[in-house]
Amino acid sequence: MTGSLAAYQSLLDLVLLNCGLALSQFVVLRAGVFSVATAGLASIGAYAAGIATLRWGAGAAVGLLAATAAGMLTALLLSLPLARLRGVYQAIATVAMVQIVLSLALYATDVTGGANGLNGVPKLVGTPELAILVLAMVYVLHSLGRSRIGYAFDAIRQDETVAVTLGVSVAGYQALAFGLSGAIAGLTGGLMAYHNRSVVPEEFGFGMLVTVLAYVVLGGRRSVLGPLVGALILSLLPELARPLADNRLIVHGAVLMLVITYLPHGIVDSLQIAIRRRATAASRAQIVGKEAPDGPA
Amino acid sequence: MARLDLERVSRHFFGVEALKGLTMSVLPGRVTGLIGPNGAGKTTVVNLITGLLKLTEGRIRLEGEDISELPPHAVARLGVARTFQNIRLLHEASVVENIVAGFHTSDHTSLPAQALGLASVRRVRAGLVQRARELLAEFAMEEYAECLAGELSYGHQRRVEIMRALALAPSVLLLDEPAAGMSDGEADELGAIFRRLADRGLALLVIEHNMRLVMSLCDEMYVLDSGELICSGAPERVRSDPRVIEAYLGGEAC
Amino acid sequence: MLAQQTLNALVAGSVYALFALGFTLIFGVHHILNLAHGAVFMWGAFVGLYAVTWLNAPFAVAIVGAAIAAGLLSVALDWVAFRPLRRRGAPEFSAIISSIGAGLILMNAAQRLSQTRVMRYPFGTFPIEVYKVLGLRVTLLQLTIVGSVVFIVAALFAYLFYTGFGRQIRAVAVNQRTASLLGVNPDAVYFQTFFISGALAGVAGVLIGIAFNSVHFLMGEPYMLRAFVVIVLGGLGSIGGAVIAGLLLGLIQTMTIAYVSTDLSDAVIFSLLFLILLVRPTGFFGTLHSQKRVARE
Numbered sequence: 113m114t115g116s117l118a119a120y121q122s123l124l125d126l127v128l129l130n131c132g133l134a135l136s137q138f139v140v141l142r143a144g145v146f147s148v149a150t151a152g153l154a155s156i157g158a159y160a161a162g163i164a165t166l167r168w169g170a171g172a173a174v175g176l177l178a179a180t181a182a183g184m185l186t187a188l189l190l191s192l193p194l195a196r197l198r199g200v201y202q203a204i205a206t207v208a209m210v211q212i213v214l215s216l217a218l219y220a221t222d223v224t225g226g227a228n229g230l231n232g233v234p235k236l237v238g239t240p241e242l243a244i245l246v247l248a249m250v251y252v253l254h255s256l257g258r259s260r261i262g263y264a265f266d267a268i269r270q271d272e273t274v275a276v277t278l279g280v281s282v283a284g285y286q287a288l289a290f291g292l293s294g295a296i297a298g299l300t301g302g303l304m305a306y307h308n309r310s311v312v313p314e315e316f317g318f319g320m321l322v323t324v325l326a327y328v329v330l331g332g333r334r335s336v337l338g339p340l341v342g343a344l345i346l347s348l349l350p351e352l353a354r355p356l357a358d359n360r361l362i363v364h365g366a367v368l369m370l371v372i373t374y375l376p377h378g379i380v381d382s383l384q385i386a387i388r389r390r391a392t393a394a395s396r397a398q399i400v401g402k403e404a405p406d407g408p409a
Numbered sequence: 410m411a412r413l414d415l416e417r418v419s420r421h422f423f424g425v426e427a428l429k430g431l432t433m434s435v436l437p438g439r440v441t442g443l444i445g446p447n448g449a450g451k452t453t454v455v456n457l458i459t460g461l462l463k464l465t466e467g468r469i470r471l472e473g474e475d476i477s478e479l480p481p482h483a484v485a486r487l488g489v490a491r492t493f494q495n496i497r498l499l500h501e502a503s504v505v506e507n508i509v510a511g512f513h514t515s516d517h518t519s520l521p522a523q524a525l526g527l528a529s530v531r532r533v534r535a536g537l538v539q540r541a542r543e544l545l546a547e548f549a550m551e552e553y554a555e556c557l558a559g560e561l562s563y564g565h566q567r568r569v570e571i572m573r574a575l576a577l578a579p580s581v582l583l584l585d586e587p588a589a590g591m592s593d594g595e596a597d598e599l600g601a602i603f604r605r606l607a608d609r610g611l612a613l614l615v616i617e618h619n620m621r622l623v624m625s626l627c628d629e630m631y632v633l634d635s636g637e638l639i640c641s642g643a644p645e646r647v648r649s650d651p652r653v654i655e656a657y658l659g660g661e662a663c
Numbered sequence: 664m665l666a667q668q669t670l671n672a673l674v675a676g677s678v679y680a681l682f683a684l685g686f687t688l689i690f691g692v693h694h695i696l697n698l699a700h701g702a703v704f705m706w707g708a709f710v711g712l713y714a715v716t717w718l719n720a721p722f723a724v725a726i727v728g729a730a731i732a733a734g735l736l737s738v739a740l741d742w743v744a745f746r747p748l749r750r751r752g753a754p755e756f757s758a759i760i761s762s763i764g765a766g767l768i769l770m771n772a773a774q775r776l777s778q779t780r781v782m783r784y785p786f787g788t789f790p791i792e793v794y795k796v797l798g799l800r801v802t803l804l805q806l807t808i809v810g811s812v813v814f815i816v817a818a819l820f821a822y823l824f825y826t827g828f829g830r831q832i833r834a835v836a837v838n839q840r841t842a843s844l845l846g847v848n849p850d851a852v853y854f855q856t857f858f859i860s861g862a863l864a865g866v867a868g869v870l871i872g873i874a875f876n877s878v879h880f881l882m883g884e885p886y887m888l889r890a891f892v893v894i895v896l897g898g899l900g901s902i903g904g905a906v907i908a909g910l911l912l913g914l915i916q917t918m919t920i921a922y923v924s925t926d927l928s929d930a931v932i933f934s935l936l937f938l939i940l941l942v943r944p945t946g947f948f949g950t951l952h953s954q955k956r957v958a959r960e
Contacts, residue, residue: 146756193941199755200696204891205940208933211888215929255526259534260516267499267510274497277459279485279514279577318884322763329760361774365767372760373747385501388557392503395555 121239125307127347128242132300133320134327134339135249136293141333142257143289144269146202149190150297150324152210155217155316157183157301162230162311163223172236176245176302183298184291191290195283210321217313229312236306245303249296254336256292265289266334326364330371332378341380410437410610411472411488411580413458418467420453427453428636430467435581437612440603442627442644444617446656449633451616452494455583459491460484471581486514490579492570494586494616500559504550504569507558508541511576515540544572548602564595571602581612588619600626624648632656667799668921669914674805676913677812678874681867682886683893683905684819685737685860690894691901692836692856696759699740699766700864700890701883702773707733707865708872708882709773715788722788722873729869730862737861740765741853766883773880781879789873808870815866816906819859823902832856889916892936 133150140147157179164170164178190209194202217224224230256262264285267275276282305311323346331342346364350357375382413435420428428450435441443451456462458469460481469477476484490511498507516537518530545551548568553561558569567587574582584603588596600622607613607628617623623630624644632640632647634656640647647653686700710732714725744765748757792803823829834842835852843849871886872878893912897904915935919928 193937197940200759201895201940203696203759204895205937207888208891208936208940212930212933212937215927215933219924219926219930251526252524255530256523258526259523259530260513260518261520261523263510264513266502267513270499270501271497273461274493274499274510276461276481277485277491278511278573279482281480281482322767325760325763359771359775361767361771365764365771368764368767369744369761370764372753372757372764373751376751376753376757388501388503392555392557392560395552398552 123347123351125239125242127344128239128246129300129304129307130323130327130343130347131246131340132249132296132303133324134331134343135246135253135336136297136300137324137328138333138336138339139253139293139296140289141328142262142269143265143286144272145194145286145289146199147190147194147206147290147293148203148321148325149187149206149209150293151316151318151320152206152213153183153187153294153297154301154304154320155210155213155311155313156186157298158305158311158316159217159224159230159301160298161302162233162305165233165236165306166230172241172306175236175306176299179302179305180295180299183301184295187290187294187297188287190294191287194290195286207318207321210317214313214317217316224313225311227313229310230305231310233305233309233311235309237303238307242303242307245299249299250336250340253292257336261285261288269333322368323364326368328378330367330378332381332384334377335380335384338378338380342378345379411612412436413489413581413612413614414470415454415458416468416470418454418457418469419465420450420457420462421465426636428457431633431636431638433631433638433641435612435614437580437610438607439628440607440613440615440626442615442617442623442630443633444620444623444630444647445633445639448635449656450636451633452585453636454633455491455585455614455616458484458583459489485577488578488580489583490574490577490581491583492567492574492585492587494589496563496566496570498558498566498570498573500557502558503555504545504558504561505538505541505554507569508544508572508576509537511573512537512540514577541572541576544575548572563590567591567599568602575606579611581614582606583614583616585616586618587615588617588622591619593621596622666797668917670799670801670805671921672914672917673910674808674874674913675917676910677809678867678871678909679886679889679893679912680906680909681812681815681863681870683890683897683909684816684902685863685867686890687894687897687901687905688856688860688863692832693839693853694755695745696755696762697740697745697860698759698762698887699744699769700860701887702766702769703733703737703740703861703883704864704868704871704886705773705880705883706736706769707861707868708878709777709868710865711869711872712782712784712878715784716782726866726869729865731865733865733868734858734860734862736769737857737864738854740769740861741857746853770880770883777878777880779880781877783876783878784873804874808874811866811870815863819863819902822859828855889932892932892939895936895939 133154136150136153137148160182161175161179164175170178194205197205218227220226264275264280267278267280268282268285272282327342327346328339329342330345331340332338346367349363350360356363371378377385415431415433417430417432418428419426419430431454443454445451453462457464460476460479460483464477467477468475471487471489476487499510516533518533522530542551542554545554550565550568553565558566561569571584571587588599591599596619603613603615603626615623615627627644629642630644630647631638632653639652639656640650682704686697689695689697707729711725711729714720714728715722720728744761745758748761789804794801794803823832831842831847832852832855834845834847835849839849871882889912893905893908896911897908912932916928916932919931923931
């Protein structure tokens with residue numbers, strides 16, 4: 113009884129952490145930045161929190177603050193060179209960044225524990241803390257999404273040239289998106305460190321990069337619900353059937369291919385667009401009924 | 410109210426001289442026309458003014474201030490708005506949303522306020538939506554407010570793009586072939602709108618191929634051919650200038 | 664010692680060049696970033712190995728078989744992962760995502776087939792002969808590798824620049840619409856470029872498989888990442904650039920491992936990638952496609 117409850121709880125924890133990562137990836141994609149740096153930024157956050165506690169005895173609050181700050185600052189630094197790049201080149205640069213972080217983590221054994229990573233990190237966060245922080249992140253992103261910043265992101269993503277002629281500073285807003293993405297990734301990394309009680313460098317490699325990308329591709333990159341739905345589905349899928357768990361790579365791969373071909377906006381966004389079309393079809397029918405072929409009503 | 414001056418503006422790229430030493434002015438309260446055969450460099454002029462392209466030589470001044478080196482978003486913030494040759498609206502967004510996008514620079518809410526989802530943010534947004542609807546009313550298109558922009562007729566899409574540009578509260582409006590593909594009646598309506606805007610004090614630059622519209626609407630005109638200014642002045646003078654007629658290969662009966 | 668290392672660099676660099684060639688061909692002609700290229704390379708290695716271990720084929724036959732198999736696999740990849748997107752006029756982003764998905768599926772299939780083992784060639788597959796040339800130890804294998812790559816690159820150049828098919832490929836690279844209006848069948852071109860790209864990767868896979876005597880389902884990943892460096896350094900879409908950059912990369916990597924540290928070699932390489940993206944994103948021999956890279960002209 114308690115065994116299965118504990119299993120559900122740890123599953124919930126996993127989903128919450130994955131949601132955090134998905135939100136980080138979501139922010140940059142919404143602003144039209146093709147960055148996949150989330151895994152690298154989360155790694156930095158995890159190490160920051162782990163080292164802060166193991167080396168300097170920091171508590172969870174300080175450790176998580178350090179993790180968030182580390183992620184955000186790294187991302188802002190990254191945004192400077194990345195501002196000159198577009199599309200696949202941003203992707204390549206951020207893949208390189210994730211590799212560099214992994215490589216350095218493996219190399220700097222004195223600081224990071226090398227290939228063994230950090231072990232013995234105290235379990236400073238449990239489900240309630242995870243839930244509260246993830247919810248807070250969702251709230252902030254949701255609020256921003258409905259404000260000037262969110263609309264600026266949408267404009268940049270859909271047509272950068274138009275955005276710029278409307279007074280939107282592309283470099284500025286993309287840097288902001290990067291910073292937010294880094295802060296969220298850093299915080300989530302810190303939470304991972306305190307929850308999993310260890311920081312393993314390989315966990316933050318290409319595998320996480322692809323998985324996190326899959327969350328947002330599946331769910332959608334406009335609505336904040338998108339990454340959450342994507343993370344939820346892909347985290348729970350392995351639990352539904354053993355074969356799904358064993359063939360994780362195929363599942364993620366198939367999801368990516370099928371979704372991007374047949375439902376390119378992702379589940380949540382496609383639904384919203386469909387609902388939108390229904391609603392405007394009605395209003396359009398009214399107008400067509402009213403007006404003569406030439407000229408307004 | 411502002412005037413736009415181009416002084417010996419040139420642009421070369423990939424070995425091609427797209428524009429050679431153009432000097433022209435767009436004055437407030439007047440409609441200035443820019444015509445010329447295809448490839449003459451007209452859109453290049455607009456791209457240079459708005460900062461999307463860098464000048465190779467020359468200066469561009471807005472009310473005397475040099476804006477040549479400014480990035481595009483800064484030029485827009487100074488009150489220079491434009492429309493595009495191939496209408497660039499966000500097709501998946503509603504008409505209102507498209508126009509509200511133009512009000513970006515009017516939204517001064519702070520980052521913390523936005524992140525916390527304060528009521529003030531929502532009020533500001535609602536205000537912008539209201540202003541967008543007022544613009545729609547002015548253009549007699551209120552009932553199209555919630556339609557997806559992609560579903561509108563060409564003529565209506567054009568108007569939405571113009572409204573979006575007006576949302577910037579510009580002092581200078583650059584229109585790139587606004588009447589393309591329109592019937593005479595629609596083009597005349599557009600012309601009336603432009604006249605109204607000029608009367609309000611805007612400085613309008615209109616790039617057009619529709620000679621009828623341009624001749625009746627513009628207070629003065631500039632003619633480009635292969636990147637060079639070949640004629641300028643009042644429409645009557647330009648219409649009968651032999652160089653202009655030749656540039657259009659036998660010319661259009663105006 | 665330095666000379667010996669230079670020889671090692673030449674061998675490593677040739678293989679990088681071969682791998683990168685297939686990758687850059689697809690990008691140069693079709694502007695598709697095929698991230699499943701590493702998986703095709705890996706499958707080429709698999710086919711080569713199985714040809715020897717299951718079918719007792721001589722090595723030469725195995726390598727040709729692997730080239731053909733990988734070529735066909737690559738064509739199938741285009742049909743499944745990219746063609747549907749072309750039909751729908753999907754943006755660049757979609758093709759990249761689809762290729763990631765396809766790569767994952769291919770890797771997982773290989774993982775199941777090989778049962779996650781590292782496979783090796785039976786002793787005696789390739790004759791072990793060492794020669795002394797100018798005071799250096801050179802193995803027959805090293806000679807074969809460099810020799811094969813030189814031959815293949817020359818053949819590719821001849822094909823692209825001296826045959827009708829090659830002309831068609833180059834026409835499509837400049838402008839697909841115009842080329843098809845002039846009578847070039849784009850489907851035929853896609854078939855050729857993907858087949859050639861796959862065959863090149865397949866050969867590279869077999870060569871690497873025998874050189875390190877190790878074939879496993881993850882072997883494509885490090886090459887994929889290095890390919891990024893090669894193509895950015897050499898210019899995305901440039902054949903000559905890919906070759907030169909591949910050799911350069913071989914040199915940098917070998918020297919870093921020999922004289923600095925093995926662990927840091929990754930960090931060095933990817934930092935180099937980053938630097939190039941910032942300083943000269945068009946690479947040293949970039950083609951027209953470089954235009955889309957930076958924000959304001």
